[in-house]
Amino acid sequence: MxxxxxxxxxxxxxxxxxxxxxxxxxxxxxxxxxxxxxxxxxxxxxxxxxxxxxxxxxxxxxxxxxxxxxxxxxxxxxxxxxxxxxxxxxxxxxxxxxxxxxxxxxxxxxxxxxxxxxxxxxxxxxxxxxxxxxxxxxxxxxxxxxxxxxxxxxxxxxxxxxxxxxxxxxxxxxxxxxxxxxxxxxxxxxxxxxxxxxxxxxxxxxxxxxxxxxxxxxxxxxxxxxxxxxxxxxxxxxxxxxxEVARQAMTSGYARFIEKPADIQIEAGRDLVIGARAEILKPVEVGAVFVIERLQPGYGWEIALMSRSVSPVGREPGIYHVNIAVPRLPLDPGTYQASLHLVMPDGELPTRRVLLDGFGWLDGNGITLNVLGDPDGGLMLPARWSVSAA
Amino acid sequence: MNIMGFDRRDMLMLSNLFRMALTDRYLGSALGTVWAFLSPLMLLGIFCFVFTFVFPNRMAGATSTLTFVIWLFSGYGPWLSISEGLSNGTASVVGSAGIVKNIAFKSELLPVVGALLGLVPLAVSFVLIALLQLVNGTLPQPAMLILPLVVLLQLVFVAGLGMFLGALNVFVRDTALILPNLLTILLFASPIFYALTAYPAFAQSVLVFNPFYVIAECYRDPILNGRLPPLWMLAYLTICASLSLTGGLLWFRRLKNFFDTRL
Structure with missing residues (x-):
C-alpha cells in the first residue's frame, strides 16, 4: 500500500x-x-x-x-x-x-x-x-x-x-x-x-x-x-x-521608477536586457545600481552579478530610460532575484548612497529571474555587462 | 516494564551516569581512582587511632583492640557510605546542571547515582573488615548473606533523602553548605562510635529508632555476632526506605519542573 x-x-x-x-x-x-x-x-x-x-x-x-x-x-x-x-x-x-x-x-x-x-x-x-x-x-x-x-x-x-x-x-x-x-x-x-x-x-x-x-x-x-x-x-x-515595514529606508521626492519591470525568463548564455523608465523629480545626480542574487532554499544566498559602480542616470528632472544589458548571461540555470535601485550621493558623506526607489527581494518587490538551460552546459567567460541610461 | 516511573532505558542511563560520576569525581587528581579507596581508609585509620590509643577506655564492649576495630569499622564504614551518598545526592542536580539543561532524561536518577557512589567507601570497609577478621581467625558467617538486603535498603533510603536534598539544593543553595555540619551532628547523635548502652536510658529509647543506628546495627549483628539482625529492625528499615523513596520521588518530581528557572 x-x-x-x-x-x-x-x-x-x-x-x-x-x-x-x-x-x-x-x-x-x-x-x-x-x-x-x-x-x-x-x-x-x-x-x-x-x-x-x-x-x-x-x-x-x-x-x-x-x-x-x-x-x-x-x-x-x-x-x-x-x-x-x-x-x-x-x-x-x-x-x-x-x-x-x-x-x-x-x-x-x-x-x-x-x-x-x-x-x-x-x-x-x-x-x-x-x-x-x-x-x-x-x-x-x-x-x-x-x-x-x-x-x-x-x-x-x-x-x-x-x-x-x-x-x-x-x-x-x-x-x-x-x-x-x-x-x-x-x-x-x-x-x-x-x-x-x-x-x-x-x-x-x-x-x-x-x-x-x-x-x-x-x-x-x-x-x-x-x-x-x-x-x-x-x-x-x-x-x-x-x-513589518518590509522595505529598506528610501528617500522619496527625488526620483522614482514609473513602472516595475516584469519577471524574466531567459536561456542561459543569451543576452539579458531589462528596461525600466525612471523619473527624476528634483535636480540631483541620480544613478542606478543593479544586482542579481541567487537565493534558493536548500542552496544558499550569494551575489551572482553586481554592477561595480553607480551608473549615472541623469541630473535634471525628466523621464529617463534605464537599460540593463548582460551579454551572454553568465549564470547557471536556476532562479535568481534581480534588484534595481535608484540612488544619489549623500550630501554629507559622498561615498555613501541614499536609496531613492527601487525593486528588490528585500523590499518585497524583487524581479524574479528564471535562467533556463542545460545545467551541465557550462559558462562562457569573461562576461561584461553594462548599465546605461538615456 | 515500569517501576515507579522508571523503565529499562532509565536503568541503562543510570549505569552510564554512575560510571560518568565515578570518573568525574576522581579525574584530574594525580592518584585518580586510588583516592576513592584512600580517603575512607585514612578516615577509618584516624578513628581507629583515636579510639584505641587516645581514648582506649571508650571501647564499646570489646574484648581486644582488634575486635573493637572490627566493631568500629562495621558501623563507621556504612556511615561513611551514607554520608558520601547524601552529600553526592545533595550536590547532584546543581553539579550536573549541564546535563540537566541539555539532555532529555529523568533527572531523579542523579540523586540515585549519588547514593550509589556511597558504595565505594562501603566496599573499602568490607574489604578491610574481611582482612581483619582473617587476622582474628573469624570465619565468614552464613548470617552475612543478609548483608546485600541491608545494602539495598540503605541505598534506597539514602537515594530518597538525596532526592529531597538534591531538589531543595537547586532552590536553596545553602543546603549543600549546611550538610557537612548536619552530618557531623547526626554522626555523634547516632550510636555509631559508642554502644547504645553508653547513652542515658531515656535517650536510648529514642535513639533505638534512629534509622542510621538501625542501619549500623543491621551490619554489625551479622558481621560481629554471626546472627541475623532483629526482624523488627529489618521491617522498620524497609518502611523507612519505602517512605523515603516515595516521599523523595514525589518531592523531586514536583520541583523538577522549576529546575530550568534556577540552573
Whole structure:
C-alpha cells in the first residue's frame, strides 16, 4: 500500500507554551515547600505550533531572548512544556548550546565517548563513530588533550562532529553553524545537506538569516515567544531584517521608477536586457545600481552579478530610460532575484548612497529571474555587462 | 516494564551516569581512582587511632583492640557510605546542571547515582573488615548473606533523602553548605562510635529508632555476632526506605519542573 503518499511529519509541535517562574531568594523557599503558586512567571513561549515534514529543515529566526533556544529545548524534551504537545518521529540529536556537559578535564576523545554513551550508543557502535568524530573534527593530536584547553572554535568542531556522527533522523541545532572557521562551516553544511538528502529532518535556530536560506524550505520568526511569521525563508529573512515595514529606508521626492519591470525568463548564455523608465523629480545626480542574487532554499544566498559602480542616470528632472544589458548571461540555470535601485550621493558623506526607489527581494518587490538551460552546459567567460541610461 | 516511573532505558542511563560520576569525581587528581579507596581508609585509620590509643577506655564492649576495630569499622564504614551518598545526592542536580539543561532524561536518577557512589567507601570497609577478621581467625558467617538486603535498603533510603536534598539544593543553595555540619551532628547523635548502652536510658529509647543506628546495627549483628539482625529492625528499615523513596520521588518530581528557572 504505497500508492498514497502522506507527508510524514518528523516533528510536530502543537500549542506549546512555557513559562519560567521568576525565582528570587525569598520565593525559592516558598516554591520548594509548595506555597509558590503566586510566584511571578515570565512566559517565554506562547502557544507555538509548527510541523516539520520528514526530509526538511525548518528555520527559526528571532532576536536574542525571543525564546528560540527555549523552544528548541522544549522540542528536544530537556524542558517540559506547560501546555501543548510535542511529538518527534525518529532518533533525535540535539545541540542546544556550546555548554559543557561534564568534566572539562576529559580529553576530546573521552568527551565524545561520553556524549555518545549518554545518547545510548553501544560500545561496538562507538568505536567507528569516535574514529569518524576524530576525522571530521580535524582536531588531530589535540583530540587527546583535555577539552578545557580547547578554543571555542575547537569545542564547536568537537560538538558538531559528535552530534552528527550517528545517522540520526531528527536534528535540533542551535546557532551551531555560526561558530568555527569558514572551512569547517562549509564541511558542516555539506554534512547537513547529505543528511537531509538521506531523509533527515530538523530545526535550525539562529539569528543568521543566510543560514536559514541555505538549509530550510520553511522558516518561522518568533518574537517575544510568539510565532509572528511562517512561510518561505527569503520572506522570513526580509521581515526579520526590516520588520513589518518590509522595505529598506528610501528617500522619496527625488526620483522614482514609473513602472516595475516584469519577471524574466531567459536561456542561459543569451543576452539579458531589462528596461525600466525612471523619473527624476528634483535636480540631483541620480544613478542606478543593479544586482542579481541567487537565493534558493536548500542552496544558499550569494551575489551572482553586481554592477561595480553607480551608473549615472541623469541630473535634471525628466523621464529617463534605464537599460540593463548582460551579454551572454553568465549564470547557471536556476532562479535568481534581480534588484534595481535608484540612488544619489549623500550630501554629507559622498561615498555613501541614499536609496531613492527601487525593486528588490528585500523590499518585497524583487524581479524574479528564471535562467533556463542545460545545467551541465557550462559558462562562457569573461562576461561584461553594462548599465546605461538615456 | 515500569517501576515507579522508571523503565529499562532509565536503568541503562543510570549505569552510564554512575560510571560518568565515578570518573568525574576522581579525574584530574594525580592518584585518580586510588583516592576513592584512600580517603575512607585514612578516615577509618584516624578513628581507629583515636579510639584505641587516645581514648582506649571508650571501647564499646570489646574484648581486644582488634575486635573493637572490627566493631568500629562495621558501623563507621556504612556511615561513611551514607554520608558520601547524601552529600553526592545533595550536590547532584546543581553539579550536573549541564546535563540537566541539555539532555532529555529523568533527572531523579542523579540523586540515585549519588547514593550509589556511597558504595565505594562501603566496599573499602568490607574489604578491610574481611582482612581483619582473617587476622582474628573469624570465619565468614552464613548470617552475612543478609548483608546485600541491608545494602539495598540503605541505598534506597539514602537515594530518597538525596532526592529531597538534591531538589531543595537547586532552590536553596545553602543546603549543600549546611550538610557537612548536619552530618557531623547526626554522626555523634547516632550510636555509631559508642554502644547504645553508653547513652542515658531515656535517650536510648529514642535513639533505638534512629534509622542510621538501625542501619549500623543491621551490619554489625551479622558481621560481629554471626546472627541475623532483629526482624523488627529489618521491617522498620524497609518502611523507612519505602517512605523515603516515595516521599523523595514525589518531592523531586514536583520541583523538577522549576529546575530550568534556577540552573
Amino acid at each position: 504505497r500508492d498514497v503518499v502522506v507527508p510524514v511529519i518528523a516533528i510536530s509541535c502543537q500549542g506549546v507554551s512555557k513559562s519560567f517562574a521568576l525565582v528570587d531568594k525569598g520565593s525559592a523557599w516558598r516554591l520548594a515547600f509548595g506555597m509558590g503558586t503566586d510566584v511571578p512567571t515570565f512566559e517565554a513561549l506562547k502557544d507555538i505550533s509548527f510541523d516539520v515534514p520528514k526530509g526538511q529543515f525548518v528555520g527559526i529566526l528571532g532576536k536574542n531572548g525571543a525564546g528560540k533556544s527555549t523552544l528548541l529545548r522544549v522540542v528536544g524534551g530537556a524542558y517540559s512544556a506547560d501546555r501543548g504537545r510535542v511529538a518527534i518521529n525518529g532518533a533525535l540529536s540535539a545541540i542546544y548550546e556550546l555548554g559543557l556537559v561534564g568534566n572539562p578535564q576529559l580529553t576530546g576523545r573521552q568527551y565524545a565517548e561520553r556524549l555518545l554513551t549518554v545518547h545510548g550508543f553501544k560500545k561496538s557502535q562507538r568505536g567507528p563513530m569516535i574514529a569518524d568524530i576524530h576525522d571530521f573534527s580535524e582536531l588531530g593530536d589535540r583530540f587527546e588533550d583535555p577539552v578545557l584547553t580547547y578554543s571555542a572554535g575547537m569545542m564547536a568542531r568537537l560538538f558538531f562532529s559528535t552530534a552528527t556522527a550517528g545517522n540520526y533522523e531528527v536534528y535540533l541545532l542551535d546557532e551551531i553553524l555560526s561558530v568555527g572557521d569558514q572551512h569547517f562551516q562549509s564541511k558542516c553544511w555539506r554534512r547537513l545537506r547529505d543528511r537531509v538528502s538521506r531523509g533527515a529532518s530538523g530545526v535550525l535556530v539562529t539569528h543568521d538569516w543566510s543560514a536559514i536560506i541555505k538549509l530550510c524550505e520553511t522558516a518561522h520568526i518568533i518574537d517575544k515567544g510568539r510565532v509572528t511569521y511562517s512561510g518561505p525563508p527569503e520572506r522570513a529573512a526580509r521581515l526579520y531584517l526590516f520588520g
